[in-house]
Amino acid sequence: MENSITFLGTGTSTGVPMIGCHCSVCSSTDPRDKRMRTSAYIRYNGLRLLIDCGPDFRTQALSNGIEDLDAILFTHQHKDHTGGLDDVRALNYINQKPTTIYCEERVLSGLKMEYSYAFTDHPYPGVPKFDIHIIDENPFEISGQRIIPIRAMHYKLPILGYRIGNLCYLTDANYLADEEIEKLQGLEVMVLSAVRRGKHISHFSLEEAVALGLRISARKTFITHLSHQMAEDDKNIKGTHADLSAEMPPGIFIAYDGLKVSF
Numbered sequence: 001m002e003n004s005i006t007f008l009g010t011g012t013s014t015g016v017p018m019i020g021c022h023c024s025v026c027s028s029t030d031p032r033d034k035r036m037r038t039s040a041y042i043r044y045n046g047l048r049l050l051i052d053c054g055p056d057f058r059t060q061a062l063s064n065g066i067e068d069l070d071a072i073l074f075t076h077q078h079k080d081h082t083g084g085l086d087d088v089r090a091l092n093y094i095n096q097k098p099t100t101i102y103c104e105e106r107v108l109s110g111l112k113m114e115y116s117y118a119f120t121d122h123p124y125p126g127v128p129k130f131d132i133h134i135i136d137e138n139p140f141e142i143s144g145q146r147i148i149p150i151r152a153m154h155y156k157l158p159i160l161g162y163r164i165g166n167l168c169y170l171t172d173a174n175y176l177a178d179e180e181i182e183k184l185q186g187l188e189v190m191v192l193s194a195v196r197r198g199k200h201i202s203h204f205s206l207e208e209a210v211a212l213g214l215r216i217s218a219r220k221t222f223i224t225h226l227s228h229q230m231a232e233d234d235k236n237i238k239g240t241h242a243d244l245s246a247e248m249p250p251g252i253f254i255a256y257d258g259l260k261v262s263f
């Protein structure tokens with residue numbers, strides 16, 4: 001089977017449209033401007049991997065036919081990346097096994113707070129069940145397949161991206177050290193996040209993500225985790241998917257929910 005990434009969600013923490021907002025992006029009728037919270041499903045040499053499990057996981061799993069997973073890889077513990085974890089209960093029932101998770105120790109601490117009921121000594125029947133593997137910056141294997149963590153900073157929070165074969169997925173960062181960029185040579189697909197135009201305290205801006213994508217120079221780079229703050233009123237740019245796509249340099253693309261790319 002071909003290796004592929006499906007973008008399950010490509011929106012920032014509020015999703016797009018944002019509740020109560022009527023800006024040009026939030027009122028767009030283009031389905032590519034409807035963005036659930038950021039997550040991706042990866043098929044790699046037979047593995048079925050989910051990166052992050054945000055609040056829209058149930059809808060994303062249903063609409064993409066996800067019925068079993070070999071593992072969830074967490075990038076960090078923010079709610080927009082972990083808020084759907086209770087819904088893996090369905091996978092536990094259907095497949096009669098706990099859900100395998102790979103994450104850092106600090107992410108596990110966050111999960112234990114958020115889902116305390118699943119970590120007690122005598123949990124209530126029916127709570128989600130996990131098989132947790134703690135990782136750090138060192139490469140690790142899932143069923144013999146090598147995964148290379150990529151360390152990045154999300155303001156003051158260290159987070160992980162993942163290189164999986166010729167794909168790298170990195171979201172929620174605003175700093176990537178040179179030695180990590182070294183690990184990103186020869187990529188077919190690079191996924192980077194950009195939250196809005198102009199500087200942000202904890203995320204790459206659109207401009208920064210494009211510049212980093214050009215530097216990494218994967219064959220194709222996809223931008224995810226977008227907010228609705230993409231308009232440029234003085235230039236009459238509404239900031240929709242179509243607008244943003246038109247201004248991307250060759251090889252850089254604006255991702256959208258449901259997009260599937262081979263690597």
Ligand SMILES: [Zn+2]
Binds near residue numbers: 018024026
């Ligand atoms: Zn809006």
Ligand SMILES: [Zn+2]
Binds near residue numbers: 076078154172
């Ligand atoms: Zn975050």
Ligand SMILES: [Zn+2]
Binds near residue numbers: 078080081172225
């Ligand atoms: Zn996020």
